[in-house]
Amino acid sequence: MPSWVITGVSRGLGWEFMRQISNDPNNLVIGIVRNKEETEKRVAAEFPSRSNIHLLQGDLVDYASLKAAAEDTAKITGGTLDYLVANAGLVSHWDHMQTIEEVANQPEKMEEVLLEDIKINVIGNIHLLNLFTPLIKQGQAKKVIVLSTGHADLDMISQRNLDIAPLYTISKGAQNIAVSKFSALYAKDGILYLSLSPGAVDTGHLDLNHFNEKEQQRAKDLFQKFVEYAPHFKGPVSPESAVKDCLSVIEKASVNEGYGGAFISHLGTKQWL
Numbered sequence: 098m099p100s101w102v103i104t105g106v107s108r109g110l111g112w113e114f115m116r117q118i119s120n121d122p123n124n125l126v127i128g129i130v131r132n133k134e135e136t137e138k139r140v141a142a143e144f145p146s147r148s149n150i151h152l153l154q155g156d157l158v159d160y161a162s163l164k165a166a167a168e169d170t171a172k173i174t175g176g177t178l179d180y181l182v183a184n185a186g187l188v189s190h191w192d193h194m195q196t197i198e199e200v201a202n203q204p205e206k207m208e209e210v211l212l213e214d215i216k217i218n219v220i221g222n223i224h225l226l227n228l229f230t231p232l233i234k235q236g237q238a239k240k241v242i243v244l245s246t247g248h249a250d251l252d253m254i255s256q257r258n259l260d261i262a263p264l265y266t267i268s269k270g271a272q273n274i275a276v277s278k279f280s281a282l283y284a285k286d287g288i289l290y291l292s293l294s295p296g297a298v299d300t301g302h303l304d305l306n307h308f309n310e311k312e313q314q315r316a317k318d319l320f321q322k323f324v325e326y327a328p329h330f331k332g333p334v335s336p337e338s339a340v341k342d343c344l345s346v347i348e349k350a351s352v353n354e355g356y357g358g359a360f361i362s363h364l365g366t367k368q369w370l
């Protein structure tokens with residue numbers, strides 16, 4: 098029975114990963130969430146007959162909670178794990194539609210938000226990968242997938258002049274390097290560590306209704322840049338479609354196929370949209 102740990106299953110892409118993977122009763126899914134009771138209620142309401150879902154409490158900024166989640170996972174699986182999907186992350190809204198100059202001109206707030214992004218997306222995920230790697234070593238599939246964003250790709254930023262969301266994307270760039278460092282250490286053990294961008298997905302972050310006038314214009318400019326990059330782009334896709342694409346990349350990618358430490362998209366390439 099393939100076992101999966103997915104972080105951030107309360108909503109968005111994490112919920113959809115859990116939904117699609119647990120749809121196959123042969124898969125065992127362990128979801129890690131900050132608010133376990135809330136997600137338990139939603140699972141009970143939407144999947145009343147799925148006995149292959151377990152929920153554990155864990156917060157990326159609370160090392161002890163992640164350690165306990167790894168220990169509880171070992172109890173459920175018998176000490177092994179096939180797949181870890183490090184999906185949870187902070188998509189910081191404050192800098193989402195601001196340039197690096199604008200955020201740097203608000204120095205205290207900039208430091209506060211960047212440190213929070215780094216604490217969750219970089220440090221939290223380093224703890225997560227470190228604590229779960231011993232279980233992955235004992236698993237069959239040996240795959241660790243970390244959700245990143247094509248917006249952190251250096252060529253994409255420079256060639257398309259993507260001048261907004263600096264703090265969030267800085268943290269994702271650093272996160273990509275952490276993933277590659279795990280790969281450099283453990284590729285010899287056949288463990289895949291992969292940074293995977295899901296594309297632009299409709300989980301609410303790019304909802305124009307949440308933006309003021311200036312932010313709406315920035316979002317429209319961003320979409321225009323996306324269309325110039327990928328003429329087929331019609332707006333963020335559904336979580337269902339993005340997760341389907343991601344799962345097909347996860348199935349295909351392995352250390353032997355040359356994906357160790359790579360940073361790729363839901364299309365399995367450096368095409369981000």
Ligand SMILES: NC(=O)c1ccc[n+]([C@@H]2O[C@H](COP(=O)([O-])OP(=O)(O)OC[C@H]3O[C@@H](n4cnc5c(N)ncnc54)[C@H](OP(=O)(O)O)[C@@H]3O)[C@@H](O)[C@H]2O)c1
Pocket residue numbers: 104105106107108109110111130131132155156157158183184185186187188217221244245246247294295296297298299300302333
């Ligand atoms: N949506 C996109 O277009 C897009 C594009 C590129 C990359 N991504 C990446 O894909 C992943 C999922 O994105 P999403 O759009 O589904 O995000 P989302 O809707 O904002 O969901 C984020 C998830 O992470 C959890 N989380 C946040 N901080 C946490 C912490 N400190 N400890 C544990 N869990 C925490 C949240 O839990 P709570 O419910 O408790 O807050 C939630 O389950 C993220 O890593 C994001 O950077 C998304």
